[in-house]
Amino acid sequence: MLELRNVSKTYRSIPAVEDVSFLLKEGEVLGYLGPNGSGKSTTVKMVIGMIRPTKGEVLFDGREIHHDLAQYRSQLGYVPEEAQVYTHLSGLEYLQLIGRLRGMREGPLEDKARTLLQLLSLEAAQYSPMSGYSKGMKQRVLIAAALLHDPRLLVFDEPLSGLDAVTSRLFKDLLVVLAEEGKAILYISHVMEVVERVCDRVIVLAKGKVVADAAPRELTQLMELPTLESVFAQLVKQTDTMTVARDVVDTMKVLHD
Ligand SMILES: Nc1ncnc2c1ncn2[C@@H]1O[C@H](COP(=O)(O)OP(=O)(O)OP(=O)(O)O)[C@@H](O)[C@H]1O
Numbered sequence: 041m042l043e044l045r046n047v048s049k050t051y052r053s054i055p056a057v058e059d060v061s062f063l064l065k066e067g068e069v070l071g072y073l074g075p076n077g078s079g080k081s082t083t084v085k086m087v088i089g090m091i092r093p094t095k096g097e098v099l100f101d102g103r104e105i106h107h108d109l110a111q112y113r114s115q116l117g118y119v120p121e122e123a124q125v126y127t128h129l130s131g132l133e134y135l136q137l138i139g140r141l142r143g144m145r146e147g148p149l150e151d152k153a154r155t156l157l158q159l160l161s162l163e164a165a166q167y168s169p170m171s172g173y174s175k176g177m178k179q180r181v182l183i184a185a186a187l188l189h190d191p192r193l194l195v196f197d198e199p200l201s202g203l204d205a206v207t208s209r210l211f212k213d214l215l216v217v218l219a220e221e222g223k224a225i226l227y228i229s230h231v232m233e234v235v236e237r238v239c240d241r242v243i244v245l246a247k248g249k250v251v252a253d254a255a256p257r258e259l260t261q262l263m264e265l266p267t268l269e270s271v272f273a274q275l276v277k278q279t280d281t282m283t284v285a286r287d288v289v290d291t292m293k294v295l296h297d
Pocket residue numbers: 051052055056074075076077078079080081082083
């Protein structure tokens with residue numbers, strides 16, 4: 041369904057993403073991991089068609105996405121990392137706006153928007169301006185907006201940020217059901233434990249390059265490490281975080297004249 045073929049992106053001749061290739065099939069949840077600055081957001085921007093690769097191609101059903109971006113976007117649902125929404129609108133108005141932009145008919149759109157808001161525990165707040173919503177409430181509206189037009193491909197960029205324990209659990213179950221329904225899901229996250237649980241496959245990125253592409257269990261077995269978190273630390277050559285934490289506290293304690 042979604043294919044990245046030797047995709048690279050450079051910003052003023054500095055590489056942010058280098059030669060990334062992967063295929064995401066229907067019914068598959070692909071985790072996309074990497075430390076800060078490794079190129080995850082740059083990859084996402086290319087996948088959603090916001091920026092073009094410097095080299096390589098992003099294909100959907102075998103067609104380059106920029107050939108017909110509007111058609112591609114009608115098949116794409118995207119939840120961004122930052123919940124930036126038109127805060128003067130209510131949750132219901134926001135979903136109606138998004139649905140209209142996607143060409144949905146008014147009647148079914150309103151029904152669907154109301155039902156999704158109710159299922160995501162936003163019924164009581166549906167008429168209130170989103171300026172008064174918490175981060176997690178805005179995040180839930182964005183999740184509803186991404187699902188509204190029943191897209192085939194879903195891109196979730198750190199979707200759990202700001203969600204409470206109950207909503208996080210609902211979201212993880214939602215991922216399972218969406219995959220069962222044949223949706224292709226690209227899941228960008230730092231939360232290793234969630235990726236381990238919900239993803240069929242993980243790609244680990246370090247300094248813009250793919251350093252691993254395998255099932256979470258294969259990765260831990262291959263590297264003889266107990267958890268995906270330890271594999272990740274090894275692959276991206278993370279510094280010993282406890283040593284750094286001690287150094288930070290030691291530095292804190294230095295007295296000034
Ligand atoms: N618009 C830009 N102009 C110049 N350099 C950029 C731009 N956007 C990203 N970069 C650089 O590209 C590299 C990859 O950044 P990117 O935001 O894709 O990483 P990331 O993995 O999403 O990081 P994080 O986890 O912190 O969000 C970084 O070195 C960053 O400084």
